Amino acid sequence: MSIAVAVVDAETPGNVGTIARAMKNFGLSDLYLVDPPELDPDGEAYGFAGHAREDVLPNAREVGFDYLVENFHTVGCTAVTNEDERRHVRYPFVTPVELADSLRAVETDTCVVFGRERVGLTNDELARLDEVCSIPASADYPVLNLGQAATIVLYELRDVTVAETQLPDAIERASEPELEGLYEELERFLANVNHPVEKREKTMRLWRRLLGRAHPTGRETSTVRGLFRRASGLLEHPERLVDEEDRP
Known part of the structure; x- marks a missing residue:
């Protein structure tokens, strides 16, 4: 099983760099960009990417939305959900923790898809994806910055994507x-x-x-x-x- 990340129509190069960095932090390397902004090697995307500027970002592939749908089990990330079983575009949805649990149990190539800074993924785009994931946040202000949202989701997927972290697996309890x-x-x-x-x-x-x-x-x-x-x-x-x- 492999997990890739896609960013659709990002407006800010810095957010693409931030997502690339989060991917590097949590063991992901395959980045797909749909209608990306200009990513100048001397610009903010590479400036925000940290060590991901060495591999994740320069190896990112520009593709169309169709490519994602046709080649992956897709998970669309959105802050706005319709918590009503009569409306199926954004419902049912899983949290990042639940997503990690479900992906751990299957063998399939998955792509986690993030949308635009201001409006996220459209209903038409979400309707073509296999699953919907949403971060539990305050009802008063549930909308996160694109880079922040990706970092949270990828962090929760770390047990699936990272073979070994810098932290020990367990506390070394006294004898x-x-x-x-x-x-x-x-x-x-x-x-x-x-x-x-x-x-x-x-x-x-x-x-x-x-x-x-x-x-x-x-x-x-x-x-x-x-x-x-x-x-x-x-x-x-x-x-x-x-x-x-x-x-x-």
Whole structure:
């Protein structure tokens, strides 16, 4: 499966560059342009494209709208939807998250189509596309800038389009021995502050639940353990605190 991006009748070269950059960010490379503005290599399109100026933007293909319909499963992106089953041009529609879920489950070449800055895709254009996608936004002002809208949609598709990100797949949680060491230090601290004996078991259980939900890393666990160890040491030997206060 491959996912391409098409921009129809963009008025501003900078928005084309912004979309190319978002494509580069989220693992896409195939850009199609329908009736594009002039894209001067020294102009704002290339200026806004970041590293996408090296490959995505110069390799963009100018095509007609028919080409998109005839060669791809197409998804038209629009801010305006008719939430009424009696009108089928912009209904039903999916959110970007739902689109990612559906594309993950199929093997088909897809093109995500974005329209003009001021009016977006027309009803006639949307009627020829296979799906409609809309970004949930405030009802008071749901219309996004073309480049912003594309960035949001492509971000949500990242799990489909990006093999590996700069972020780890999961938090490296502290090991059980590391956590048990922290719990031992907490018990020592409770004793040193004369926490009521009858409440210590419940307090320790609450700490276990709290850290169990937090999934602290080894470094976080070690740092917190060190703080409680130091606090307990000063409580057990208050003369150390006096010595530290006397230091210049």
